[in-house]
Amino acid sequence: MSAIVRHAYEHVPYYRQLFDRAGVNPGDIRSVEDLQALPVTTKADLREYPRQALVAPHTDGRNYQSVVTSGSTGMPLHVHISRQENWLRNLVFLRTFMETGYRLNERMAWVETLHEKDLGRWWFQNWGLYHKYPVCIFDDLDVQIASLRQLQPQNIHGYPSALEILARALIERGITDIRPRVISTGAELLGEGAREIISQGFGAPVFDTYSAVEFGNIAWECPAGGGYHINSDLVLVEFLADGRPAQPGERAEIVCTSLYSYTMPFIRYNPGNIGVQLTGTCLCGRGLPLMKVIEGRADDFVRLANGQTVSPIVLVNTLRGIDGIKQHRVIQEEAGVLQVRIVGGEGSSLKIAAEVEARLREALSDNVEVKVQFVDEILRDSSGKVRSIMSKIR
Numbered sequence: 001m002s003a004i005v006r007h008a009y010e011h012v013p014y015y016r017q018l019f020d021r022a023g024v025n026p027g028d029i030r031s032v033e034d035l036q037a038l039p040v041t042t043k044a045d046l047r048e049y050p051r052q053a054l055v056a057p058h059t060d061g062r063n064y065q066s067v068v069t070s071g072s073t074g075m076p077l078h079v080h081i082s083r084q085e086n087w088l089r090n091l092v093f094l095r096t097f098m099e100t101g102y103r104l105n106e107r108m109a110w111v112e113t114l115h116e117k118d119l120g121r122w123w124f125q126n127w128g129l130y131h132k133y134p135v136c137i138f139d140d141l142d143v144q145i146a147s148l149r150q151l152q153p154q155n156i157h158g159y160p161s162a163l164e165i166l167a168r169a170l171i172e173r174g175i176t177d178i179r180p181r182v183i184s185t186g187a188e189l190l191g192e193g194a195r196e197i198i199s200q201g202f203g204a205p206v207f208d209t210y211s212a213v214e215f216g217n218i219a220w221e222c223p224a225g226g227g228y229h230i231n232s233d234l235v236l237v238e239f240l241a242d243g244r245p246a247q248p249g250e251r252a253e254i255v256c257t258s259l260y261s262y263t264m265p266f267i268r269y270n271p272g273n274i275g276v277q278l279t280g281t282c283l284c285g286r287g288l289p290l291m292k293v294i295e296g297r298a299d300d301f302v303r304l305a306n307g308q309t310v311s312p313i314v315l316v317n318t319l320r321g322i323d324g325i326k327q328h329r330v331i332q333e334e335a336g337v338l339q340v341r342i343v344g345g346e347g348s349s350l351k352i353a354a355e356v357e358a359r360l361r362e363a364l365s366d367n368v369e370v371k372v373q374f375v376d377e378i379l380r381d382s383s384g385k386v387r388s389i390m391s392k393i394r
């Protein structure tokens, strides 16, 4: 930890300023407790700075890529990672899948917003190991079901909202020949209702994973039932209530420090999720610390003109690729109509509006009317949540 703290101070202007303002010398930070001398950073803080202030001048050549996070707030942030860091991140995901029961030679269906061409390949995947078969949730439900039936995957990984839609269809249609051994979910909060339906529809246990684009996989639900094990070898997780360390079991903000992100460091960064720290040991015997995520993104489903229900993450993933959006919120008041509120950044509003409309119509097969409106700010709900996709249809 002290290595990444020192690196951030020496090479990343944002952290140098943060440390200096707080009067902290990086050499003073030797333990997690010492980290508390530094203020917590949020996505909104980082968005105020240009890339040069957030990214270290690169140590291993030109090889780095950027991924965009949108998260529960509808505010995109570009996260830069090197190829090596990305490798490590993917290996951690693989470890997580293996811990929840995946075996390397099994077929894994990947129910996401990706097609085959979008998936990168590792050399060993050409031998059929850890082969991910994409089932794209932009496709029609019948197409998704047919792909799964044909593939007969032993494992399915996907967004809870998308798997819930699929599972409901399987139950309604009495389809019982898609029987994976294990299902894992990620990217959205897995509610207990959704877990039950997914498990019933596919006849398999469901294990959740907790990740953030800024960190990769942070924690994963243990099949032994003790909670979510934190990947503490890669991410340091603190639990804060009103800025002080929370008690075990107390509702807390999750604040993370990445131990491997040298390209774009994240130190005491709040990805915007609520969880609790668990004590005790898990029956599995692993020593990794335990937690539980209790609140995160809880976006609503969207209803199209033809009556079809769509996962909110389809909208989130469609909008996050568009430049010039500082924040967005999609509101649905009637079936088939989406009101998209946008806080604009740089660029022409007309152009952004046209792109939003075109991309959403394409993603939703023209079964939707899109109304774009530019606003100065997007307020929190009365519940205090910031949801980027809200439906008022019940």
Ligand SMILES: [Zn+2]
Pocket: 222, 223, 224, 225, 226, 229, 282, 283, 284, 285, 286
């Ligand atoms: Zn365990």
